[in-house]
Amino acid sequence: MQPRIPRQQGHELPEQGVPRPDPDAGLTDELAAVVAGARRRAVRDGDRQIDTAHLLHSLLEHDAEVRAVLGEGPRMARLLGYLVQRSIGYGLRWQGAVEDSGSVPVPAGDAGFSPLAAGCMERARERAARGATGPASGTDLLAAIVAEPRARAVEVLGRAGIDPGELLARLETPSSR
Numbered sequence: 001m002q003p004r005i006p007r008q009q010g011h012e013l014p015e016q017g018v019p020r021p022d023p024d025a026g027l028t029d030e031l032a033a034v035v036a037g038a039r040r041r042a043v044r045d046g047d048r049q050i051d052t053a054h055l056l057h058s059l060l061e062h063d064a065e066v067r068a069v070l071g072e073g074p075r076m077a078r079l080l081g082y083l084v085q086r087s088i089g090y091g092l093r094w095q096g097a098v099e100d101s102g103s104v105p106v107p108a109g110d111a112g113f114s115p116l117a118a119g120c121m122e123r124a125r126e127r128a129a130r131g132a133t134g135p136a137s138g139t140d141l142l143a144a145i146v147a148e149p150r151a152r153a154v155e156v157l158g159r160a161g162i163d164p165g166e167l168l169a170r171l172e173t174p175s176s177r
Helices: 029-045 052-062 064-070 074-088 115-131 138-146 152-159 164-172
Strands: none
Touching (some): 029 138, 052 064, 052 074, 052 152, 064 074, 115 138, 138 152
Protein backbone atom coordinates (compact mmCIF):
# COMPACT_ATOMS: atom_id res chain seq x y z
CA MET A 1 0.00 0.00 0.00
CA GLN A 2 1.36 3.42 -0.96
CA PRO A 3 1.61 5.98 1.86
CA ARG A 4 -0.90 8.79 1.58
CA ILE A 5 1.71 11.37 2.50
CA PRO A 6 4.63 10.58 0.24
CA ARG A 7 8.18 11.47 1.11
CA GLN A 8 10.08 12.51 -1.98
CA GLN A 9 13.28 10.60 -2.51
CA GLY A 10 16.26 12.12 -4.23
CA HIS A 11 14.94 15.58 -3.41
CA GLU A 12 13.11 16.09 -6.67
CA LEU A 13 9.64 15.77 -8.01
CA PRO A 14 9.93 12.79 -10.35
CA GLU A 15 7.05 13.81 -12.58
CA GLN A 16 8.57 17.24 -13.17
CA GLY A 17 12.28 16.52 -12.76
CA VAL A 18 12.46 19.68 -10.66
CA PRO A 19 14.98 19.72 -7.83
CA ARG A 20 13.39 20.46 -4.49
CA PRO A 21 14.93 21.31 -1.15
CA ASP A 22 15.31 18.59 1.45
CA PRO A 23 12.32 19.02 3.79
CA ASP A 24 14.53 18.00 6.72
CA ALA A 25 17.28 20.49 5.87
CA GLY A 26 17.82 23.00 8.62
CA LEU A 27 16.38 20.70 11.32
CA THR A 28 18.09 19.01 14.24
CA ASP A 29 18.11 15.21 14.15
CA GLU A 30 15.49 15.27 16.92
CA LEU A 31 13.20 17.56 14.92
CA ALA A 32 13.65 15.42 11.80
CA ALA A 33 12.47 12.47 13.94
CA VAL A 34 9.49 14.57 15.06
CA VAL A 35 8.55 15.23 11.44
CA ALA A 36 8.88 11.54 10.58
CA GLY A 37 6.68 10.64 13.56
CA ALA A 38 4.07 13.22 12.56
CA ARG A 39 4.08 11.81 9.02
CA ARG A 40 3.47 8.28 10.35
CA ARG A 41 0.71 9.53 12.65
CA ALA A 42 -1.04 11.36 9.79
CA VAL A 43 -0.96 8.24 7.62
CA ARG A 44 -2.18 6.05 10.49
CA ASP A 45 -5.02 8.53 11.24
CA GLY A 46 -6.09 8.51 7.59
CA ASP A 47 -5.31 12.21 7.14
CA ARG A 48 -4.11 13.59 3.84
CA GLN A 49 -1.73 16.13 5.34
CA ILE A 50 0.46 16.57 8.39
CA ASP A 51 -1.11 19.32 10.47
CA THR A 52 0.04 21.20 13.54
CA ALA A 53 -1.72 18.77 15.91
CA HIS A 54 0.27 15.88 14.39
CA LEU A 55 3.44 17.93 14.88
CA LEU A 56 2.53 18.77 18.49
CA HIS A 57 1.79 15.13 19.31
CA SER A 58 5.08 14.03 17.80
CA LEU A 59 6.97 16.83 19.61
CA LEU A 60 5.62 15.53 22.91
CA GLU A 61 6.71 11.98 22.04
CA HIS A 62 10.20 12.77 20.77
CA ASP A 63 11.46 16.00 22.34
CA ALA A 64 12.33 16.15 26.05
CA GLU A 65 12.97 19.90 25.87
CA VAL A 66 9.43 20.53 24.60
CA ARG A 67 8.01 18.32 27.35
CA ALA A 68 10.02 20.29 29.90
CA VAL A 69 8.66 23.61 28.60
CA LEU A 70 5.09 22.31 28.84
CA GLY A 71 5.66 20.80 32.28
CA GLU A 72 4.19 17.76 33.97
CA GLY A 73 0.90 17.24 35.70
CA PRO A 74 -2.80 17.12 34.91
CA ARG A 75 -2.65 19.62 32.03
CA MET A 76 -0.06 17.49 30.24
CA ALA A 77 -2.16 14.37 30.80
CA ARG A 78 -5.22 16.20 29.42
CA LEU A 79 -3.21 17.42 26.42
CA LEU A 80 -2.00 13.92 25.60
CA GLY A 81 -5.53 12.61 26.08
CA TYR A 82 -6.93 15.05 23.52
CA LEU A 83 -4.17 14.23 21.04
CA VAL A 84 -4.67 10.47 21.44
CA GLN A 85 -8.44 10.83 21.00
CA ARG A 86 -7.99 12.63 17.71
CA SER A 87 -8.52 9.55 15.55
CA ILE A 88 -11.43 8.18 17.58
CA GLY A 89 -13.64 11.22 17.88
CA TYR A 90 -12.01 14.48 18.84
CA GLY A 91 -10.67 16.06 15.70
CA LEU A 92 -12.71 14.02 13.23
CA ARG A 93 -14.24 17.26 11.96
CA TRP A 94 -10.76 18.13 10.74
CA GLN A 95 -10.61 15.17 8.37
CA GLY A 96 -11.09 16.27 4.80
CA ALA A 97 -10.46 19.93 5.70
CA VAL A 98 -7.22 21.75 5.03
CA GLU A 99 -5.57 23.47 7.98
CA ASP A 100 -4.86 26.99 6.81
CA SER A 101 -4.15 30.29 8.53
CA GLY A 102 -6.57 32.16 6.28
CA SER A 103 -3.87 34.63 5.34
CA VAL A 104 -1.77 34.70 2.21
CA PRO A 105 -1.44 31.13 0.90
CA VAL A 106 1.75 29.37 1.89
CA PRO A 107 3.54 27.75 -1.04
CA ALA A 108 3.57 23.98 -0.80
CA GLY A 109 7.29 23.75 -0.07
CA ASP A 110 7.12 20.69 2.16
CA ALA A 111 5.28 17.76 0.60
CA GLY A 112 2.53 16.41 2.78
CA PHE A 113 2.18 19.37 5.18
CA SER A 114 -0.95 21.47 5.56
CA PRO A 115 -0.31 25.05 4.42
CA LEU A 116 -0.26 26.24 8.03
CA ALA A 117 2.07 23.44 9.19
CA ALA A 118 4.43 24.15 6.26
CA GLY A 119 4.47 27.81 7.30
CA CYS A 120 5.25 26.80 10.90
CA MET A 121 8.15 24.63 9.72
CA GLU A 122 9.55 27.57 7.77
CA ARG A 123 9.13 29.96 10.71
CA ALA A 124 10.89 27.44 12.98
CA ARG A 125 13.87 27.49 10.61
CA GLU A 126 13.79 31.31 10.54
CA ARG A 127 13.61 31.48 14.35
CA ALA A 128 16.64 29.21 14.65
CA ALA A 129 18.54 31.32 12.11
CA ARG A 130 17.71 34.54 14.00
CA GLY A 131 18.91 33.00 17.24
CA ALA A 132 22.05 31.63 15.57
CA THR A 133 21.47 28.36 17.42
CA GLY A 134 22.02 26.08 14.45
CA PRO A 135 19.30 23.95 12.88
CA ALA A 136 15.69 24.36 14.02
CA SER A 137 14.81 22.52 17.20
CA GLY A 138 11.59 21.31 18.77
CA THR A 139 11.19 24.49 20.80
CA ASP A 140 11.58 26.55 17.60
CA LEU A 141 8.74 24.56 16.04
CA LEU A 142 6.59 24.77 19.17
CA ALA A 143 7.05 28.57 19.23
CA ALA A 144 6.06 28.80 15.56
CA ILE A 145 2.97 26.66 16.16
CA VAL A 146 1.69 28.49 19.24
CA ALA A 147 2.12 31.83 17.45
CA GLU A 148 -0.58 30.72 14.95
CA PRO A 149 -4.02 31.34 16.48
CA ARG A 150 -5.77 29.18 13.85
CA ALA A 151 -3.50 26.17 14.34
CA ARG A 152 -5.25 22.96 15.33
CA ALA A 153 -2.51 22.42 17.90
CA VAL A 154 -3.42 25.77 19.52
CA GLU A 155 -7.04 24.61 19.79
CA VAL A 156 -5.92 21.38 21.46
CA LEU A 157 -3.61 23.25 23.85
CA GLY A 158 -6.44 25.59 24.84
CA ARG A 159 -8.85 22.71 25.48
CA ALA A 160 -6.21 21.11 27.69
CA GLY A 161 -5.95 24.29 29.76
CA ILE A 162 -2.61 25.46 28.39
CA ASP A 163 -2.57 29.13 27.40
CA PRO A 164 -0.75 29.44 24.05
CA GLY A 165 0.14 33.10 24.76
CA GLU A 166 1.81 32.24 28.07
CA LEU A 167 3.57 29.33 26.42
CA LEU A 168 4.88 31.57 23.63
CA ALA A 169 6.11 34.11 26.19
CA ARG A 170 8.05 31.34 27.97
CA LEU A 171 9.51 30.16 24.68
CA GLU A 172 10.61 33.67 23.75
CA THR A 173 12.66 34.19 26.93
CA PRO A 174 16.39 34.01 26.25
CA SER A 175 16.87 30.95 28.49
CA SER A 176 14.64 28.80 26.26
CA ARG A 177 16.37 29.65 22.98
